Amino acid sequence: DVKVTQSSRYLVKRTGEKVFLECVQDMDHENMFWYRQDPGLGLRLIYFSYDVKMKEKGDIPEGYSVSREKKERFSLILESASTNQTSMYLCASTPRLNEQYFGPGTRLTVT
Amino acid sequence: ELKVEQNPLFLSMQEGKNYTIYCNYSTTSDRLYWYRQDPGKSLESLFVLLSNGAVKQEGRLMASLDTKARLSTLHITAAVHDLSATYFCAVDRYGGATNKLIFGTGTLLAVQP
Secondary structure, rough: OOOEEEEOOOOEEEEEEEEEEEEEEOOOOEEEEEEEEEEEEEEEEEEEEOOEEEEEEEEOOOOOEEEEEEEEEEEEOOOOOOOOEEEEEEEEOOOOOOOEEEOOOOEEEOO | OOOEEEOOOOEEEEEEOEEEEEEEEOOOOOOEEEEOOOHHHHHOEEEEEEOOOOOOEEOEEEEEOOOOOOEEEEEEEOOOOOHHHEEEEEOOOOOOOOEEEEEEEOOEEEOOO
């Protein structure tokens, strides 16, 4: 079975803190994604990566950056967390042109 | 602007009844995905529809794709409480050539005993 894990299920951070969310997949997938999910807005793509060290902005990249140093790991970084970044963050991975496999999600609260 | 619209957004139905969730999209994609999300949980892949006329069934759920009409349906037969969840459809925003999906806002299904 494909397994996508995320470093935390719940996280509480203060405004201005630097926040790291990590995602690891064990299936040698090329593509990895970060989404945020908010009520009434569905899932919105923040960034995706199609290979090690390769990244592309999604629909809402502002305030976020990413890092992919190894194929299995894709990190989302909030350089200076703000309250409007309180959300559920979902990581996903996929082999080429196939359905995406999602991690369990990290519910981030910024106070 | 690329759009994926689901309706209804909320569906309350009784056990044993049938219903259909609709997913309309504005891009010319021949690849459509359906996902299920239980409360507080992540998304689980249900169906991948890869071509016009594709139909897939799993238990009480059946999904179909009409690429000419840019429409997919998720039909629920004889609903049971265990099907209560939020259902999302998603399409590849570049017509199936990438994995950059755009998701609908979801349909919250509540099956009442």
